Amino acid sequence: MGIVDEIKEAAEKLGDQKDKLTEKVSDLAGVLADRGSAEGFEIMRKTDPILSLPGGVTIVALHEDVVEVLGDPARFTADLYGPKMEAVTGPFILGVDDVPLYHHDHAAMDRAVTREDLPLLAQRMYETAQRLVAARRDDGEIDVVSELADPAIDSGIDAYFGTPGPDPATHARWARNVFHELFINVGNLPPVRERALADAARWRVHLDGLIDARKRRLEAGGDVPDDVLTRLLRFQSEGEPNLHDVAIRHNLLGMITGWIPTISNAFARIVDELLDREDELEGAQRAARDGDRDLVAAYCFEASRFNPQNFALLRYVPADTVIAQGTDRETRVKAGSTVFAATLSAMHDERAIARPDEFRTDRPWSDYMLFGHGMHTCYGQQIVRAQLPAMAHALLEGPRLRRARGGDGRLRFDGPFPGGLTVRFDD
Numbered sequence: 001m002g003i004v005d006e007i008k009e010a011a012e013k014l015g016d017q018k019d020k021l022t023e024k025v026s027d028l029a030g031v032l033a034d035r036g037s038a039e040g041f042e043i044m045r046k047t048d049p050i051l052s053l054p055g056g057v058t059i060v061a062l063h064e065d066v067v068e069v070l071g072d073p074a075r076f077t078a079d080l081y082g083p084k085m086e087a088v089t090g091p092f093i094l095g096v097d098d099v100p101l102y103h104h105d106h107a108a109m110d111r112a113v114t115r116e117d118l119p120l121l122a123q124r125m126y127e128t129a130q131r132l133v134a135a136r137r138d139d140g141e142i143d144v145v146s147e148l149a150d151p152a153i154d155s156g157i158d159a160y161f162g163t164p165g166p167d168p169a170t171h172a173r174w175a176r177n178v179f180h181e182l183f184i185n186v187g188n189l190p191p192v193r194e195r196a197l198a199d200a201a202r203w204r205v206h207l208d209g210l211i212d213a214r215k216r217r218l219e220a221g222g223d224v225p226d227d228v229l230t231r232l233l234r235f236q237s238e239g240e241p242n243l244h245d246v247a248i249r250h251n252l253l254g255m256i257t258g259w260i261p262t263i264s265n266a267f268a269r270i271v272d273e274l275l276d277r278e279d280e281l282e283g284a285q286r287a288a289r290d291g292d293r294d295l296v297a298a299y300c301f302e303a304s305r306f307n308p309q310n311f312a313l314l315r316y317v318p319a320d321t322v323i324a325q326g327t328d329r330e331t332r333v334k335a336g337s338t339v340f341a342a343t344l345s346a347m348h349d350e351r352a353i354a355r356p357d358e359f360r361t362d363r364p365w366s367d368y369m370l371f372g373h374g375m376h377t378c379y380g381q382q383i384v385r386a387q388l389p390a391m392a393h394a395l396l397e398g399p400r401l402r403r404a405r406g407g408d409g410r411l412r413f414d415g416p417f418p419g420g421l422t423v424r425f426d427d
């Protein structure tokens with residue numbers, strides 16, 4: 001019996017409060033696993049790099065094995081995400097593997113989301129973040145989640161996709177609740193699922209309204225912004241196959257689910273990591289003040305390598321197979337089981353990464369597995385590489401940052417997501 005099942009069984013005895021308690025304990029277990037995972041993986045890499053746990057769960061910790069798992073979507077599929085995605089919105093690229101829908105939807109989004117847009121995305125993010133930081137200067141401190149990352153990302157989505165939420169807080173809540181169900185709720189806790197389904201239902205109606213309104217403006221020949229929604233609707237009217245309104249809606253919903261919770265989470269952890277490292281924080285602030293965005297980016301992604309947004313990716317095993325065949329760690333995994341590919345561990349594997357314990361700003365991009373590997377490598381990676389350093393730039397270029405006093409200055413969690421981290425400007 002797995003830990004989540006044990007918690008569920010114990011909670012059964014508690015009547016009405018059981019679902020709430022089960023979820024709280026599960027969140028806590030997640031946070032503890034997250035915090036302790038770097039040390040745990042270090043031990044695993046030395047002693048037991050492929051760990052088979054009861055209940056059909058296998059964890060792989062070496063870079064080579066993580067690459068093997070994520071690089072072979074036929075043997076290690078995304079089937080665990082698929083049905084959940086169908087339930088919240090409809091089929092989405094991360095929930096299917098090498099099938100026509102994956103390639104079609106990926107290509108349609110690629111036509112609308114282009115590399116040429118990236119400099120503008122970065123510039124808008126920088127300006128928005130500067131405004132948000134400036135608004136908090138007189139108070140001397142800012143919560144980098146609720147007062148910076150969440151509203152800045154929401155504003156970026158509004159300007160680029162053309163699909164704002166009803167307000168930034170609701171947008172972030174919808175995206176987090178859906179993300180929680182899709183990627184974190186491995187124990188399938190009912191309250192998590194119910195919340196996600198309820199919010200997804202509201203979100204679908206909201207997006208349908210935005211799509212309808214934009215269509216009407218396009219049909220009336222009015223002025224429309226050149227954003228992703230307009231582009232997708234134009235491709236639709238040019239006869240792009242299968243790009244009906246519902247397909248547009250579920251692609252946008254899926255993308256935004258992958259957008260708000262991830263950048264906000266990654267950003268909070270980057271700031272947290274830098275605050276723990278005096279010299280690196282000073283270096284990052286110097287780079288920002290010098291206007292060296294590439295160096296700010298290098299600090300951000302290196303900080304993320306130590307404290308990433310997610311430490312492992314989940315895959316389903318459709319048929320019996322063997323991992324690391326021909327090595328002394330060769331392990332048979334059974335059909336119906338799941339594999340956790342520990343990307344955090346892979347990024348610290350001394351066999352593949354030069355001096356992995358050192359914080360370095362000159363690493364090749366190939367040292368990073370923050371965005372996964374193989375077929376499902378993050379679709380938004382280039383957006384993140386444009387937006388996240390721009391947001392960091394606006395925060396770091398000002399006075400020396402310190403943690404706010406007391407609990408507010410520590411990274412706080414709201415369920416499985418960073419809920420706040422307050423920093424003060426040390427003028």
Ligand code: HEM
Nearest residue numbers: 093094255258259262263266309313371372376378379380
């Ligand atoms: C710091 C921010 C982000 C991080 C750390 C991140 C991380 C990841 C990771 C690790 C995966 C692979 C999942 C897997 O293989 O199971 C992934 C996939 C994906 N991400 Fe991101 N992501 C971020 C931001 C974004 C943004 C901004 C978007 C959308 C604009 C996005 C959209 C997606 C999509 C659509 C996929 C699935 C791609 C596919 O199946 O081909 N992500 N992301």
